[in-house]
Amino acid sequence: GNIDRLPKTLKILLENQLRFADDESVSREDMQALVDWQQQGHSDREIGYRPARVLMQDFTGVPGVVDLASMRAAVESLGEDPARINPLSPVDLVIDHSVMVDKFGNPTAFKDNVAIEMERNHERYEFLRWGQQAFDNFRVVPPGTGICHQVNLEYLGKTVWTKEQDGRTLAYPDTLVGTDSHTTMINGLGVLGWGVGGIEAEAAMLGQPVSMLIPEVVGFKLTGKLREGITATDLVLTVTEMLRKKGVVGKFVEFYGDGLKDLPLADRATIANMAPEYGATCGFFPVDDETLTYMRLTGRDDAQLALVEAYSKAQGLWREPGDEPVFSDTLALDMTEVEASLAGPKRPQDRVALKDMKTAFAKVMEDDGKPLSTTEKGKLMSEGGQTAVGVEESYEHHDSQDVDLDGEAFRLNPGAVVIAAITSCTNTSNPSVMMAAGLLARKAREKGLHTKPWVKTSLAPGSKVVTDYLVAGGVQDDLNALGFNLVGYGCTTCIGNSGPLAGPIEEAIEEGDLTVASVLSGNRNFEGRVHPLVKTNWLASPPLVVAYALAGNVQLDLTRDPLGTDRHGKPVTLKDIWPSQAEIAEAVEQVNTEMFRKEYAEVFDGDETWKAIEVPQSKVYQWSKDSTYIQHPPFF
Structure with missing residues (x-):
């Protein structure tokens, strides 16, 4: 049959079937079903698919490594060489889910958070450090390097994979399964991959086919x-x-x-x-x-x-x-x-136009039985009044709370942005939106705008390359000035590792039963995921994250209402500080190949703390009976 017009994803599956055809796990009927798919656009045929490699992150990857260690222990107990047990498909495990935003808004936040991370996760890291040196076909990217999906996109992915077979080099599509749902990011590079459960990932790791319907x-x-x-x-x-x-x-x-x-x-x-x-x-x-x-x-x-x-x-x-x-x-x-859009308050598919955010939050409050009241001054302000104070007064509500934080007194109102986080591989892999955030911060700083004191700000890029180009573009200092200091290279806020809010802020939210907000450049915003006290969470581009940190509240129409006032008391709107496409393009030109080569040259080495973790140079893991995290499973 002619397969010229078969979707490219199905051509990749068909190539996989052809390469592994054995009349047992893959039959001629399986391949014919893929060709015939073109007639109806669907098929009831189940096939066995063997991806080229496996990607793991640290939370979901540890059980897989435990199983490998358990198999080695079993082989040793049988009097055989435990080194025979290794993944058959290449496996990369990236430690990216463990850093938490404990420290933020200062120059030492990154160093402090990494130190806390290493102490908090020492037992797990010790185990993975052992696995890094014990197994063949298994690589570990140490903590403080980046998010697995961004590392995959920028370094691990090859689009076309190769291996030596029978004295010749065989080329075939780079394909994978991963133990994280956002493994799909690599699809942008023409690499077919998606997230699976741990059992499926282990099957692929051990050379077994992943069963799937066409x-x-x-x-x-x-x-x-x-x-x-x-x-x-x-x-x-x-x-x-x-x-x-x-x-x-x-x-x-x-x-x-x-x-x-x-x-x-x-x-x-x-x-x-x-x-x-x-x-x-x-x-x-x-x-x-x-x-x-x-x-x-x-x-x-x-x-x-x-x-x-x-x-x-x-x-x-x-x-x-x-x-x-x-x-x-x-x-x-x-x-x-x-x-221009955001998504929220608790589902990523619920897009809200930027101009409709004020209305969207009001509806959230109405649905919760807490309708907002707007002062006359607030109404005038939304129509283009002259003082930013008027905007803040329109937020006031019977649940609003007075707060004293580090000697600064303010009123915390419904809709207050208590977390503004540039985080997650979704957007920190994209230089245009990251540079846009930096340029917006620069323009805001030039106008004399400041982040509101109740906002917890953080910058957690998906790779070290982001820091290189933000510094080269001269915008990291501007982000720092607004509190967006580097806090770590990892998933942080997007997976709920946002860390605690300041004590007085948490107390005010609980006492007033306040409906407050987070704005993050992530992909997940389910209620309670970002922080248990933050009921509404809004996905946004990195520059909009910075803008909302300046505004301090989502009860605004940022297409019209001012973010604040400049040094002369004049209102500053979003369009006054939004960078042009030409400015962003010029900044993105700072991104160069040497940055990637430098940061990935020693990607598997880790810092001195990682290197200093002592592990036995043994083929078999030394299980600790006292461990509350890693135990020898009784499978054998």
């Missing part, structure tokens, strides 16, 4: 370009809303259309990352010139680039202009129609 594939056609002032975050929140409404649970989503030629790879990765939020198994972008441009920027060598291009074109995996594969169903978006 999926439906929904095509998402992108046309046009984003308008001035619109970010990749705005685009992904729009895409997430559309796909949730469409219904893509258990399906592949494959992006196509000539709009891709103007969509940077970092933007593609932002969209691919959110596949769990729009419900799909994956959100795949095919290989094209932009893939090669990104791989070249991030330091992949020329031989790899040549291989990716030659292989993808030979296999029909290269995106050609006008490509129209056969899909189960389709939908389309003209990117010129995307507007």
Whole structure:
């Protein structure tokens, strides 16, 4: 059968079936079912899929390493060589889920948080440090390096994988499963991968096929370009809303259309990352010139680039202009129609236009039986009055609380932004939105604006490269001045590691039963996830995170209402400090290949604290009966 118009994701599955065809785990009927899929756009056939590699993070990865250690102990007890037990598929485990924002808003926050992290997680790190030296085909990226998905995108992913077999080099698609749902971020690089449970990941690690139904594939056609002032975050929140409404649970989503030629790879990765939020198994972008441009920027060598291009074109995996594969169903978006957006208060698919945020929060309060009252002065202010004080008065509510924090007295009102976090691989992998945040901070600083005292601010990039280019662009100092100091390289706030709020703030929220807010550049905002006392959580682009830290409350229409006043008492609006596309593009030019090569040159080495962890150079783990975390499981 002709497979020219088969979706590229299914071509990858078909190649996998052909390579492992053995008439047992993979049959001719399995392959024929993939070819015949084009006739109906669906199939009831179950196939065995063997990804090239496995990606783990530290929380979900530890049980897998424990199982390997247990198998080694069993082999040793049988009088055999325990070193025979190793993963058969390459495994990378990235320690990224353990850093917490205990310290923030000061120059030593990163150093202090890392020290606390190492102490808090010493037992687990000791175990993983042992595994790092004990197993073949198993690599560990130490703490303080980056988020697994961003490290995967910037360094681990190859798009085309190779291995030596029977004296020759075999090339095949880079594919993976991961123990984190946002493994899908790598789809932006033309790599097919998604999150699975621990048992499936271990099966893949040990060379066993992952059982799956041949999926439906929904095509998402992108046309046009984003308008001035619109970010990749705005685009992904729009895409997430559309796909949730469409219904893509258990399906592949494959992006196509000539709009891709103007969509940077970092933007593609932002969209691919959110596949769990729009419900799909994956959100795949095919290989094209932009893939090669990104791989070249991030330091992949020329031989790899040549291989990716030659292989993808030979296999029909290269995106050609006008490509129209056969899909189960389709939908389309003209990117010129995307507007500035957030998502919340507790579901990532509930997009809210920036201009509607004030109304959206009022509805939250009304639904909770706490309707807001607005003073006359507040009404005048929202219509363009002259004093920022008037805006704050419009927040007042019978539950508002007086707070004294570090000698500064203020009133904490409903809608107060108590957490503003630039965090999560979703957006910190994207230089355009990160530089936009830095430039907005610079302009705000020039105007004399300050972060409100009740806001807990944090900057937790997904890799050290982000720090390099923020410093090179001269904007890290501006972010620091507004309290967005580096707190760590990890998931932090997005997974609930936001750390405690200041004592007086927590007391005020509890005493007044206040409905307050967090604004974060993450992908998850379920109630109670970010912080147990914060009822409303809003996903936003990094520059909007900074803007809301300045405003201090979500009861604003930032398209009209001022963020605060300048040194002369004049109101400053968001458009007064929002950087232009030209300014952002100029700043992004600071990002260069040497930054990636420098930071990833010793990615598996770790800092001196990691290196100093003492572990026995043994093939078998020395189990501790006193451990409350890692015990020898009785499987054997």
